[in-house]
Amino acid sequence: MKTIKVSVVTPDGPVYESDVEMVSTKAESGELGILPGHIPMVAPLQIGAVRLKTQGKTDIVAVSGGFVEVRPDKVSILAQSAEQSDEIDVDRALRAKERAEKRLNDQKRENIDFKRAELALQRALNRINVSDKHF
């Protein structure tokens, strides 16, 4: 089967680099699957999981937003933070989740901090889900 090179890069260094048969992820506009030979494209991503399929195996990487860039020979995912499913610090994510929930209960809805807490909650939940592979 044809494969395409994929790299997930963050400011703190590359997180994932490999040749895969299919990349599927959640873009702002909806679920997005990329196979080798896709036309060049750029799309912003939601906070969510990136699934990378090779030879019947699926690697999952949690990304906090960012965007995907597709070229004929390569797919790059640029996110401000990303972790592979087995590298996630679940305790930290659980703590972040509790913190965000507490903040959401304390704040008024239209507050800027409310939005930030909401995003933090999403990121924490995403990490927890990816580490449990609930997909």
Added chain:
Amino acid sequence: MASLRDIKSKINSTKKTSQITKAMEMVSASNFNRAESNAKKFVPYMDKIQEVTASIALGSKDATHPMLSSRPVKKTAYLVITGERGLAGAFNSNVLRLAFQSIQKRHKSKDEYVIIALGKMGREFFVKRDMNVILDITGIADQPTFADIKDTVNKTVNMFADGAFDELYMYYNHFVSAIQQDVTEKKVLPLTDIATSNKLTSYEFEPSAEEILNVLLPQYAESLIYGALLDSKASEHAARMSAMKSATDNAKELIDSYSLIYNRARQAAITQEITEIVGGAAALE
């Protein structure tokens, strides 16, 4: 002339100092190596984001975004990156001097500018002079990660978007080599000069170029600032390393010259004692 005991204690205290500076030099050397590798790890991310931003911003003419276009300047923000501590030679003072002088030259009143300080030395400098520090981060780790500064950088970029200020300059020490660091001024926002060397690729946009710029440009601006912080950290450790190396060397020189004085004084004391004994014996005969 100082007594033997005085000189001895001077030698001892200088030795202690040189032990400390030597240790600090070694700590800085290891920090410096790690900072350099952190900066290297950041390069692929920065290159890629720059390439994509350039492709979209320059490639599609109809794509406009507030962060790309200059507007009349009513307020200027200065982001100054310094270290957390001193003892790094002229590292902090160089960057603070350049920032301070530029502000003095460009602005007459305090309402025309705001300061964002990354690092304790910078924050203290500007607060003491009663200048408008609106945001600061202190206690930045020796090896910062993006998560450490994300919130503040994010706020900075949002403030520009909301019109709290109309341009953003960044001052930091650019790392050239282990013995040379240049103070650099760089305009971050608006993003008017997006450098590109590669050939531009034309992309499909999903959903549209504007939507993508909304995500991409803040992320790009934030990574520019993070890149400068990594650059500055590498410079700081290099500066501290060479400052501590010359302190250790100076201490060695001092110890050598004190030892010489000590030995001379000891010799003189012995000679004097012998003369006295010989004199005493001669008087008895």
